[in-house]
Amino acid sequence: MIELKNVSKVYKNNHIALSNVNFKVQKGEFVFLVGPSGAGKSTILKLLMKEIEPTSGDIVVNNVNITNLKRKEIPYYRRSIGVVFQDFRLLPDKTVYENVEFAMQIVEASHKDIKKRVPQVLDMVGLYSKQKNYPHQLSGGEQQRVAIARAIVNNPKLLICDEPTGNLDPDTAQEIMSLINDINKSGTTVLMVTHAKDLVDRMKKRVIAIEKGVIVRDQQRGVYGYED
Numbered sequence: 001m002i003e004l005k006n007v008s009k010v011y012k013n014n015h016i017a018l019s020n021v022n023f024k025v026q027k028g029e030f031v032f033l034v035g036p037s038g039a040g041k042s043t044i045l046k047l048l049m050k051e052i053e054p055t056s057g058d059i060v061v062n063n064v065n066i067t068n069l070k071r072k073e074i075p076y077y078r079r080s081i082g083v084v085f086q087d088f089r090l091l092p093d094k095t096v097y098e099n100v101e102f103a104m105q106i107v108e109a110s111h112k113d114i115k116k117r118v119p120q121v122l123d124m125v126g127l128y129s130k131q132k133n134y135p136h137q138l139s140g141g142e143q144q145r146v147a148i149a150r151a152i153v154n155n156p157k158l159l160i161c162d163e164p165t166g167n168l169d170p171d172t173a174q175e176i177m178s179l180i181n182d183i184n185k186s187g188t189t190v191l192m193v194t195h196a197k198d199l200v201d202r203m204k205k206r207v208i209a210i211e212k213g214v215i216v217r218d219q220q221r222g223v224y225g226y227e228d
């Protein structure tokens with residue numbers, strides 16, 4: 001599903017953010033990407049979302065070498081991955097239903113498909129009864145559920161999560177992690193950057209640790225391994 005081959009990233013100020021990074025993630029895996037602040041985790045996510053380009057190396061996602069994508073192919077590629085952020089990034093003037101619906105409108109889904117799929121996904125994340133609410137009328141955990149619904153509504157094969165529980169209290173964070181785990185169990189590959197030590201330790205998933213742009217650990221049923 002994901003392969004990074006000898007990937008390096010040097011930012012314009014000559015800062016080496018990634019140095020010869022190699023890893024593979026198989027279809028259906030759940031992988032935590034951990035490491036100290038500034039290690040290069042977000043850089044990897046940005047490369048996968050094609051927000052930035054590697055200085056050298058190749059990145060293959062879903063059998064496509066995304067390093068070679070043409071500019072006009074990038075929006076189409078981005079639609080094949082779902083993304084969840086720490087700060088939810090919902091549209092404040094759209095309801096819960098409309099936020100999720102919007103993601104389907106962008107990919108030009110039919111009215112019929114939208115009417116069928118949006119309630120289905122809202123039910124899956126436990127927000128069917130709040131579909132007419134606006135984001136400011138929801139708790140943080142509920143807002144993140146909407147963001148997750150939006151990320152999976154088009155059935156992406158890969159779900160990228162950038163500190164999805166960073167703004168949530170421990171109980172709510174656990175609930176969000178369980179929801180993402182359920183999504184993974186239904187077949188979606190998950191790559192998650194997180195600093196949530198307790199959750200990583202509890203989940204017993206694969207853990208890839210990165211420090212100063214270098215992979216230092218790749219562990220099945222791993223632990224967080226840092227004290228922060």
Ligand SMILES: Nc1ncnc2c1ncn2[C@@H]1O[C@H](COP(=O)(O)OP(=O)(O)OP(=O)(O)O)[C@@H](O)[C@H]1O
Binds near residue numbers: 016038
């Ligand atoms: N646009 C940029 N220009 C120059 N340097 C950058 C840029 N973006 C990131 N860096 C540097 O590259 C390194 C890796 O940054 P990155 O954001 O990938 O770290 P991170 O592991 O995600 O950290 P955090 O856990 O704090 O989010 C850091 O030293 C950072 O200062």
